[in-house]
Amino acid sequence: MKEKKLLLKIKKVFCALFGHTKIQSQFFGYWYCGRCGEQLGDSLGGVYSAEDVVIIGHNCETCRKNHKKLKWHEKILVPNPFKKNA
Numbered sequence: 001m002k003e004k005k006l007l008l009k010i011k012k013v014f015c016a017l018f019g020h021t022k023i024q025s026q027f028f029g030y031w032y033c034g035r036c037g038e039q040l041g042d043s044l045g046g047v048y049s050a051e052d053v054v055i056i057g058h059n060c061e062t063c064r065k066n067h068k069k070l071k072w073h074e075k076i077l078v079p080n081p082f083k084k085n086a
């Protein structure tokens with residue numbers, strides 16, 4: 001599993017350089033970066049704005065619209081958020 005560790009390291013470096021991607025996963029009100037997996041915030045306290053976020057696996061109109069606005073560095077090293085997990 002050395003390669004996986006290395007890949008995560010690359011992802012974290014990428015996030016540090018370009019910022020976390022707007023493609024994020026949501027779990028019980030908590031938001032996680034779709035690239036490095038870091039917790040970015042929670043919407044429970046109402047402090048996290050997820051207006052322009054693409055939620056992984058959501059595939060709604062808003063998410064697809066937001067996805068079109070993403071820049072290249074927000075899509076690189078991030079899995080396709082609209083692809084169903086097998």
Ligand SMILES: [Zn+2]
Pocket residue numbers: 015019020021033034035036037038
């Ligand atoms: Zn990240």
Ligand SMILES: [Zn+2]
Pocket residue numbers: 055058059060061062063064
């Ligand atoms: Zn959505």
